[in-house]
Amino acid sequence: MDEQTKGNILVIGNSGVGKSTLINAVLGEKAAYTAWGGDMGTYELHRYEGKNLPFDLIDTIGFSPENERKTIKEIRSWLKKEYMGKTVSDGINVVWFCVDGTSGKLFANTLECFAKSVSDWKSIPVIIVITKSYSVPDREQNIRMIHDILSRQKKLKLNVQKVIPVVSEPFFITESTFAPAEGITELIEYTNALMPEGKKAASEDIGRHIRKKRSMQAQALVGGYVAAAVAVAAVPIPFPDHFLLIPLETAMINGIANHYGVKKNSGYEQALKYLLELGAVTAAAKAALEALKAVPGLTLGAVTINAIVAGSIVAGLGEACIGIFELVSKGEKTLEDSNFGWIKDMVEQNISVKKILQIAEKINITKKKGNKDIADEINSEFQ
Ligand SMILES: Nc1nc2c(ncn2[C@@H]2O[C@H](COP(=O)(O)OP(=O)(O)OP(=O)(O)O)[C@@H](O)[C@H]2O)c(=O)[nH]1
Ligand SMILES: [Mg+2]
Known part of the structure; x- marks a missing residue:
């Protein structure tokens, strides 16, 4: 698929939720830098080519309470530069908004902040990706919680099309107990379905x-x-x-x-x-x-x-x-x-x-x- 027809996915969310790890899992290679503990994670925006995929993935700097406005500003100006002044919705086909599955208590607050910061993007389809969904019983509960928040707070006005829990990399609890990787193929399939007709990969591809x-x-x-x-x-x-x-x-x-x-x-x-x-x-x-x-x-x-x-x-x-x-x-x-x-x-x-x-x-x-x-x-x- 040539560059003209290829779509773009913007991957955003709080710092450390696992955006870069997710991108690597989708690409199937360690392309994006990921951070552990106090290390610095992603510090500049970067587009990764989705080889054999109908879209590229844009990794972003994570939000944190003190840098939220600054981060959104940086994302906006990067997109503007990349798409030469076109609006965000011209350049971005789907947003993957990542929330951390191990901290469900923060969902309401995180979604509210996100909705506020991107209120002018409301036409872009959003997939809420619940990263680090290691606990199987928590998965259903987390999905329900997000749906509840979205239906209770109509003012959130997000074009959420799907909520998908994922584990991007196996997560080991002990040397012999682990949560296997999950949800990545579902995420790819759903994203392709949301792409505009001209950019969608043929179903056999x-x-x-x-x-x-x-x-x-x-x-x-x-x-x-x-x-x-x-x-x-x-x-x-x-x-x-x-x-x-x-x-x-x-x-x-x-x-x-x-x-x-x-x-x-x-x-x-x-x-x-x-x-x-x-x-x-x-x-x-x-x-x-x-x-x-x-x-x-x-x-x-x-x-x-x-x-x-x-x-x-x-x-x-x-x-x-x-x-x-x-x-x-x-x-x-x-x-x-x-x-x-x-x-x-x-x-x-x-x-x-x-x-x-x-x-x-x-x-x-x-x-x-x-x-x-x-x-x-x-x-x-x-x-
Ligand atoms: N085992 C496992 N670790 C994960 C998973 N997702 C994220 N992590 C870990 O969580 C940490 C942060 O992940 P990153 O992908 O760097 O997070 P990020 O959202 O890109 O962070 P910033 O770039 O700082 O915004 C890393 O140590 C990852 O290895 C996962 O699915 N499985
Ligand atoms: Mg990162």
């Missing part, structure tokens, strides 16, 4: 991009569970005791199924049970452990080997599930006929003792044995 994005996100999801499995398994106990991985595998399978919109009916429940049996750490792990014993020169300790085997099995199971649920979501396969031979094949293709040996040998050579190093090595080998 956006479909292709969404599919790619969806599989990248599913892979990131598996990557998170691999890190979790490595952390859980990095203890010197014999493998058959690793029932601890079952809840983790269950959560991963459910997560991937949700990601691909697979219905949770009785066929799904059966497939889930079957997948857990296939991915049972005991059988696959025994084979891998036997094979590892026979490798000459391997000096890895039991803790490291446990971590490698568990992480690799979870990675293989995850990759298989991505393939399986993708086929189900496309309607090419069904879970409703109890004919699971194809599922078995896909899992067996992905959980391979050969791959586990390769990973162990690499870690043996590099001597990088931290949990994160092990998880990174496994993820790079599988994806």
Whole structure:
């Protein structure tokens, strides 16, 4: 799509809500600078090209109570310069107004300030993006809260078209518990639907991009569970005791199924049970452990080997599930006929003792044995 026809999305919101992190998640690359703690975040406006997307993304300086007016002024003058004096609504097709999902109490105030500052943009469609929506129960509540505020305060006069909770990057609570990335593909789809006809991506183009994005996100999801499995398994106990991985595998399978919109009916429940049996750490792990014993020169300790085997099995199971649920979501396969031979094949293709040996040998050579190093090595080998 050439520059003339490409749309622009303005990403605004309070400082530190995660605008730049969101932009990176949508682009699929670390293009925008993000800040941690006291670091300075975004300090100038920047347009990022949405490769394969029908729009570019404009990252802005975050508002804070003391700089709100100044920030809006800067955004306005930057837009004026960029669009050579045209009005904001000529240049900007959709606004993503970001609010922090972990501080719902601030929604009313934040929305009011935003509405006041942009009262002359009221024709531009707005998507309210609830960033950092790590807590699943809070998501519904936060959406409701925003709808309540909008309907109670008519004077807000914002052209809000949709409220979408997102997690841009997996959020780890402990080494083995995390909130996976979510909501990004929905945001892209909705935004495309709001673009004016001439700028909208053809449905097959956006479909292709969404599919790619969806599989990248599913892979990131598996990557998170691999890190979790490595952390859980990095203890010197014999493998058959690793029932601890079952809840983790269950959560991963459910997560991937949700990601691909697979219905949770009785066929799904059966497939889930079957997948857990296939991915049972005991059988696959025994084979891998036997094979590892026979490798000459391997000096890895039991803790490291446990971590490698568990992480690799979870990675293989995850990759298989991505393939399986993708086929189900496309309607090419069904879970409703109890004919699971194809599922078995896909899992067996992905959980391979050969791959586990390769990973162990690499870690043996590099001597990088931290949990994160092990998880990174496994993820790079599988994806
Ligand atoms: N794990 C995780 N961290 C996030 C997420 N969103 C934001 N963060 C973190 O929150 C911090 C602030 O994020 P930024 O993207 O820099 O926020 P910003 O809105 O661009 O901030 P300013 O540029 O200062 O306005 C960073 O440490 C991010 O890593 C998310 O979805 N997951
Ligand atoms: Mg920023």
